[in-house]
Amino acid sequence: MEPxxxxxxxYGNIFSVINALDYLNxxxxxxxxxxxxxxxxxxxxxxVGSFGNVMRKLNELDFNNAIKNYIDxxxxxxxxxxxxxxxFFSKSEESEKITxxxxxxxxxxxxxxxxKNYIDxIPNIGWRNNFVESNNKxxxxxxxxKETYFIHSYYCEPNEKYKDVSYIFRxxxxxxxxxxxxxxxxxxxxxxxxxxxxxxxxxxxxxxWRNHY
Amino acid sequence: MRIINRLDVKEGFLIKGIQLExxxxxxxxxxxxxxxxxxxxxxxxxxDVVASxxxxxxxxxxxxxxxxxxxxxxxxxxxIRTLEDVSNAFWHGADKIGINSSATKNSEIIxxxxxxxxxxxxxxxxxxxxxxxxxxxxxENGRTHTDWELLPWIEExxxxxxxxxxxxxxxxxxxxxxxxxxxxxxxxxSIKIPTVYGGGVSGQEDIKKLxxxxxLSGVSIASGLYKLEKTVDFFR
Numbered sequence: 001m002e003p004x005x006x007x008x009x010x011y012g013n014i015f016s017v018i019n020a021l022d023y024l025n026x027x028x029x030x031x032x033x034x035x036x037x038x039x040x041x042x043x044x045x046x047x048v049g050s051f052g053n054v055m056r057k058l059n060e061l062d063f064n065n066a067i068k069n070y071i072d073x074x075x076x077x078x079x080x081x082x083x084x085x086x087x088f089f090s091k092s093e094e095s096e097k098i099t100x101x102x103x104x105x106x107x108x109x110x111x112x113x114x115x116k117n118y119i120d121x122i123p124n125i126g127w128r129n130n131f132v133e134s135n136n137k138x139x140x141x142x143x144x145x146k147e148t149y150f151i152h153s154y155y156c157e158p159n160e161k162y163k164d165v166s167y168i169f170r171x172x173x174x175x176x177x178x179x180x181x182x183x184x185x186x187x188x189x190x191x192x193x194x195x196x197x198x199x200x201x202x203x204x205x206x207x208x209w210r211n212h213y
Numbered sequence: 214m215r216i217i218n219r220l221d222v223k224e225g226f227l228i229k230g231i232q233l234e235x236x237x238x239x240x241x242x243x244x245x246x247x248x249x250x251x252x253x254x255x256x257x258x259x260x261d262v263v264a265s266x267x268x269x270x271x272x273x274x275x276x277x278x279x280x281x282x283x284x285x286x287x288x289x290x291x292x293i294r295t296l297e298d299v300s301n302a303f304w305h306g307a308d309k310i311g312i313n314s315s316a317t318k319n320s321e322i323i324x325x326x327x328x329x330x331x332x333x334x335x336x337x338x339x340x341x342x343x344x345x346x347x348x349x350x351x352x353e354n355g356r357t358h359t360d361w362e363l364l365p366w367i368e369e370x371x372x373x374x375x376x377x378x379x380x381x382x383x384x385x386x387x388x389x390x391x392x393x394x395x396x397x398x399x400x401x402x403s404i405k406i407p408t409v410y411g412g413g414v415s416g417q418e419d420i421k422k423l424x425x426x427x428x429l430s431g432v433s434i435a436s437g438l439y440k441l442e443k444t445v446d447f448f449r
Contacts, residue, residue: 013303013330019280048303050331083331123333123376125407126215126430127255149286151308151333153376193286193308195253 001207003027005040009057013048017081020192024203034066041076042206046192047084051108051154052095054083067101077183078103079205085179085186086156094154103184106158111170120171123153128168128189130177136164138212142204143178146197148189150177155188164213182213214424215255215431216445217409218438220246221262221354225275228262229436231387233340233355236262239439243278250283252444257287258311258379258409258433260338262354264292273305280306290338290379299326299334311379313338314352317359317366320373327374336409337375339366341396342383348399355383367403378408379433385413387436392419401428409433415441420448 004021008014008030021028031037045067047054058064071078080088087100092108100108111122132144143166150168155175158165164180178187185205191198220242221228227245230236239245246257259279261272276289289302290311299310310330315322316337326335340351341363348363361369367378380400382393391413410423411433423432437443 013300015280015304015306016308019306020284023282023284048308048330048334050328053329121405121407121428121430123331123407125333125377151286151376153332190286190308193284195284199284 001026002041003029004042004044004206005029005031005036006044006046007031007063009054009061009063014046016190016192017044017046020199020202024199026203026206032061034062037063037066037070040070043070043076043078045078045080045084045087047080047082047086049083050094051083051086051092051100052098054087055095055098055100058087058101064101068103071103071183074183077206077209078185079202080184080186081192082152082188082190085188086154088184088186089156089158092154104158104179104181104186105161106156108154108156110154111152111175112173123151124155124170124175125151127194128177130166130168130189132166134164136180136212138204138209139164139166139178139180142201146201148177148191148194148198148201150189152188156186180209180213185209214420214429215409216420216448217256217258217411217431217433218246218249218254218445219258219260219411219433219435220279221260221435222272222275223262227439229387229440233383233386242275245439246279246283249438249445250285252446254285254445256285256431257283259287259289259291259307260311260354261289261291273301276302276307277305288336288379290336294322296325296329299330303330309334309336309377311336311338313340314357316370317350317352317361320369323370323373323375327376332374332376335375336377336379337370339363339370339378339380340383341380343396348396351383355386363400364403367400371404371406375406377406378404380408380410381433382410382412386411387440388413389415389436389441391415392423394422397423397426397429401426404428407431411435414448417448
């Protein structure tokens with residue numbers, strides 16, 4: 001497999017991702033400059049932080065256009081995790097004055113506030129079961145009925161045209177937990193901290209997703 | 214309900230006391246974390262019990278060792294005072310930060326971390342003790358009293374943007390004598406964010422009692438795991 005580039009935009013928050021890649025025996029390098037992107041066909045955008053702060057950092061380091069150019073090439077794969085997925089959209093209720101990468105249609109919204117039960121509180125923290133309506137075999141095999149670890153206060157609401165998505169239930173409402181759009185993949189949960197099922201998903205995305213779209 | 218393994222560490226050793234006092238060594242925290250991960254623990258909460266007392270933080274290397282082969286979320290608590298400490302903790306393997314002492318001195322630190330990393334990254338570690346029929350917040354692992362009463366403190370930390378509360382009953386800590394239902398009843402209407410309870414939990418019966426409180430999203434177990442030499446299956 002081609003090595004994986006892990007984008008480091010500061011804040012020291014990429015350890016858990018590279019630790020998972022180490023464990024999976026997947027070769028990776030840390031990317032700190034936008035022109036390094038062109039050396040890779042597999043890239044991860046990790047996520048800890050707020051939408052605004054991550055975008056400000058990406059803009060400051062000139063990653064914005066470089067990421068767009070990167071995904072223009074069909075053979076390249078981009079995986080965004082948590083807020084790394086959220087910035088694929090153009091706007092978020094978390095940071096209304098700042099524009100996202102605008103790679104996917106839709107927006108990022110705040111989870112509705114419900115106090116009655118822990119499972120519906122904000123942030124949404126804990127292990128939740130994903131389900132998949134799409135017939136895509138990759139999503140069926142790797143996500144349907146798998147528990148993964150969530151920790152977030154905002155969620156992505158992609159345009160309905162995207163069919164290869166997974167969901168979780170929150171107060172009987174469907175919340176998108178991942179989106180697969182050709183060479184752009186976003187996961188809201190932390191696969192790198194989701195036990196063996198999370199680790200295997202990371203490996204499958206880079207080794208196998210290309211055969212399924 | 215998530216089951217969280219709390220690992221109290223001091224100078225590289227796993228330790229545990231009773232009511233946060235009289236600590237004894239219980240071996241290697243790295244091995245313990247690995248054992249609990251293998252048996253299906255949902256999360257790990259590492260507390261450096263002397264870090265804030267001595268105004269230092271030397272648990273980062275240990276954190277890295279623990280995080281290396283554990284693929285569930287890890288929180289580091291103890292001695293976190295600045296955004297640089299937070300960044301360092303993330304870099305060494307933490308996914309969330311627990312704060313207690315530094316927040317009681319200046320609660321703005323909660324907002325600072327939340328603004329940079331998001332609320333979900335900030336867990337406020339609340340250690341409480343009943344003194345003359347009032348609940349007070351203690352710091353430095355129960356060594357130092359503060360003027361904060363529990364309910365105003367809960368209100369303050371939620372206002373500042375904490376993402377989660379990790380509440381420990383000092384009276385029950387390490388006793389294996391069941392959860393502090395008195396405390397849980399007292400706080401349940403004041404907390405609006407996800408909450409983890411710790412103190413006295415020793416078996417499935419205790420977990421059942423906690424499940425009656427639907428505001429609790431997790432239970433923290435320390436002695437119940439490593440003093441009793443159990444794994445998480447014992448509690449499910």
